[in-house]
Structure formats: structure tokens, C-alpha cells
Amino acid sequence: MASQRELPLERILSHLQRDEAGWHIVYQGLTLRSVFQPVISITHKRIVGYEALLRATDHEGRSIRPDALFARAPSKNEALALERLARCVHFANFAEERAQTTWLFVNALPRLFRTGWPYDSLIDELCNHFQVPHRRVVIEMIEEPAADETLFKKTVDALRARDLLIAIDDFGTGFSNFDRLWQVRPDIVKLDRSLVARMATPGADPQFAAQLITMLHRAGTMVLGEGVETEAELLTLMEADADFVQGYWLGEPHPTLGEAAAAASPTMDSIWERYRTHAGSAPRPPIDFTEFEEAVRAGAQIYRVTGRLELAARQVFSRSSARRVFVLDAEGEQRQPSIAHESAPRPARLWPLFPDTRSNWSRRAYFKRALATPGRVAVMGPHYSLTEGRDCYTAAVTVEFGGELQVFCIDFAPVEPATPSHASAPP
Numbered sequence: 001m002a003s004q005r006e007l008p009l010e011r012i013l014s015h016l017q018r019d020e021a022g023w024h025i026v027y028q029g030l031t032l033r034s035v036f037q038p039v040i041s042i043t044h045k046r047i048v049g050y051e052a053l054l055r056a057t058d059h060e061g062r063s064i065r066p067d068a069l070f071a072r073a074p075s076k077n078e079a080l081a082l083e084r085l086a087r088c089v090h091f092a093n094f095a096e097e098r099a100q101t102t103w104l105f106v107n108a109l110p111r112l113f114r115t116g117w118p119y120d121s122l123i124d125e126l127c128n129h130f131q132v133p134h135r136r137v138v139i140e141m142i143e144e145p146a147a148d149e150t151l152f153k154k155t156v157d158a159l160r161a162r163d164l165l166i167a168i169d170d171f172g173t174g175f176s177n178f179d180r181l182w183q184v185r186p187d188i189v190k191l192d193r194s195l196v197a198r199m200a201t202p203g204a205d206p207q208f209a210a211q212l213i214t215m216l217h218r219a220g221t222m223v224l225g226e227g228v229e230t231e232a233e234l235l236t237l238m239e240a241d242a243d244f245v246q247g248y249w250l251g252e253p254h255p256t257l258g259e260a261a262a263a264a265s266p267t268m269d270s271i272w273e274r275y276r277t278h279a280g281s282a283p284r285p286p287i288d289f290t291e292f293e294e295a296v297r298a299g300a301q302i303y304r305v306t307g308r309l310e311l312a313a314r315q316v317f318s319r320s321s322a323r324r325v326f327v328l329d330a331e332g333e334q335r336q337p338s339i340a341h342e343s344a345p346r347p348a349r350l351w352p353l354f355p356d357t358r359s360n361w362s363r364r365a366y367f368k369r370a371l372a373t374p375g376r377v378a379v380m381g382p383h384y385s386l387t388e389g390r391d392c393y394t395a396a397v398t399v400e401f402g403g404e405l406q407v408f409c410i411d412f413a414p415v416e417p418a419t420p421s422h423a424s425a426p427p
Helices: 009-015 066-071 076-096 120-130 149-161 178-184 193-199 206-218 231-239 257-277 290-306 309-319 348-353 365-372
Strands: 016-019 022-027 030-041 046-057 103-108 137-142 165-171 188-191 222-225 324-329 378-384 391-401 404-412
Touching: 009 016, 009 022, 009 076, 009 120, 016 076, 022 076, 030 076, 030 257, 046 066, 046 076, 046 257, 066 076, 076 103, 076 120, 103 165, 149 165, 149 178, 165 178, 193 206, 193 231, 206 222, 206 231, 231 257, 290 309, 290 391, 290 404, 309 324, 365 378, 365 391, 365 404
Parallel strands: 046 103, 103 137, 137 165, 165 188, 188 222
Antiparallel strands: 016 022, 022 030, 030 046, 324 404, 378 391, 391 404
């Protein structure tokens, strides 16, 4: 089996064997089998796909990890042969279940993408032989550099032209590449297990997970959190609006789709109950912005009458725990320095950003909203403060002074309602 041309589908099929554990192939003393792990749609509350995973054992029955198996292949052709054999086993076992709607996720060997994919036709042959529509096959590509990104993209385009779905696997590890996302536009991005674990770490900022997934959604891709092993990780992904989840906490891999589904069903049925009963997922008490809305109005009134920002700031600080006061013109330009409360931090590492005069804040949502609704207080946030290097909220309202329309603003950080940390429990 030295080259791909010596291993056509007809020859692969002749090596397929069936026993009580399913279809398998014996190759050079190795037995290649499939197991399937469910992929669950959080929104739809059901299994929408199965990832086919290779299980290899030697002649003495000892397990060999897939990465170790392919790493010891002496050549690319040998790795290609293993890849073709494993893919055929996966299709055979998947097709036998006669699943009508779910996706089949199959891994692609990264090194083969570096010189293109020389066996596109095998995908067509497998789909036709096992009667699995192309649109139900998801090709998973591990995130790592390709020797030729242009050829890589052409290969992906050829696969997509066949109506196959493309997934970027292990996103969030060493070679995560947003540039590749923009070029390839995968259908699904799989967040790596290590990234999922970090996002669910006690004390981690939940905005990071939410904003990362929002950014991926805006790139036009669905998001799958893989390697979910705790309830905390599941709830973190749910709160951040991930689309799909997969992992041992939800369901271990099994030789058949039926076994995999049966093992996952009890947990799958309970995830929304867990989400609703979790303190952090219940409707959160709204943050009370009244103090800051009243303070920004009072400060704006003094500024309108006197034109003295320091007097207006004094009024704001006496009525609220605001950290900073500043005024913008109708173009978003800041003509005079902001006035900070004595307790407001001014990190030395941000000194190059001072003074803040001549800054333009017209891109900020609070400025746009205040101009769009003159006289009404716009409260926006959280957003990153370039004066303090951390998140803050901003309240803004229009004010007329000297015949000019200006926007009077205060930065603040309200105390948000506390939420208990995630509790981890067995499914």
C-alpha cells in the first residue's frame, strides 16, 4: 500500500470486516475501529452530529493513540493510506445506523493539506457508496500552519464546492489563526478543550468568552465548544451563546450512534434545567444606573450654566461614585482634559495616552446614542477604558453651551449583583 493509487475504494472495501463491535479493518497488524461522540445543539436540545474517532489496537490488543499512530507512519503515502482506511471504517459504521439528519464529523490529517488533498474523489466515492449526502459530512481541520496557505484555501474551496462542511478544529491553541478564518470562512469553529477550561476557570471574565464567540459569529461561523468535562464549562459556553457542545460530561464516545445517543440523552435533557436553575443563568437583577443618570444630568446643568467643567465634576462626584468627567464637542473631540476623581486610577503604563485632550470619542456608542436622542441620558458599557486600562460604563447627555451642542460624559463602574460561582456536579 505504498501509494494512494494502489488503494482504491474497491480494495479498501474488500478489507472491511464486521463483528459484534461493528465494522473494522485489519491493516499491518493493526485493527482500526470507529467510536462516535455526540455533538449537541444547545438551542435545539438534541444531537445534531457525531464525531467519528479512530480507535486502533495492535496484534496484542494494546491501544494506540491516533496521533501516535499517524506520527509513526514512515511516509506521507503511508499516512494517506491510514487516513483512507480509517475514513472508510467511519463511513461504514455511520451509514449502518441509517441516521437521517445528523452530521458526520471526520478529522483531516493536517500534513496532507500542506500539499493539497490528493484524494478528493474518495469523499465522493464514500458518500455515493454509503449513501451519505455530502452536505452531512463535516471535515475537521486542525489549526496549524500550512506550507502554502493559497493551496490550502483552494483545497478547502474544492471541498466546499462539493457541499461538504468545513470545521476548524482545536481553535485557541498554539497556531490559532484569525487570518485563516477570514480567508477560509469555515462553517464551524471548534474551541479547543484547553480554551474552554480557561474560560470556565473561577474568576475568569465572562465577557471574554461572550465576546470571542460573538466575534466568531460575526465572521460567519457557528461555534462548537469541545472537551466539555464539567458543568461549569457547559454553563460558561451556554452563557456565552455557543451553538454546539461536545465532551465527556455530555457523552463519551461509543461504537454505535445508538449507544452514544442513549448515553448522552439523560444529560442532554437536563442541560436547560441546569441552566435555568443556575443562579448566574436566571434573569440577573438589573444594574441600577439611577445614581449615575441623575449625576450626569446635574453635572450637565452646572456645565450649561457656568461652562466650568471642574464645578460640574464636583457636583457629579458629590452625587455618585463616578470616576471621571469629560466633555466632547459635536464631532466627538475632547477639547479640555477630563477631570478624574481622586480615587480613580491612572496607571503609569498608560501615560503615553495622556494628556487626553484632542482625543476623539465619536466611535463610542454612548456618544452616538446621546447625539441621536438629545436631552436623554445614554448609558453604555461595559467597554474598555483607555484612561484606566479596564472596563467601565459611560453615561452621556447632550448640553448646549456657547451656542454649541456638546456631550457631557461621566465614566463609572457600578457594583453589579453578585452571582455564585459555577458548581460542578456529575451528570
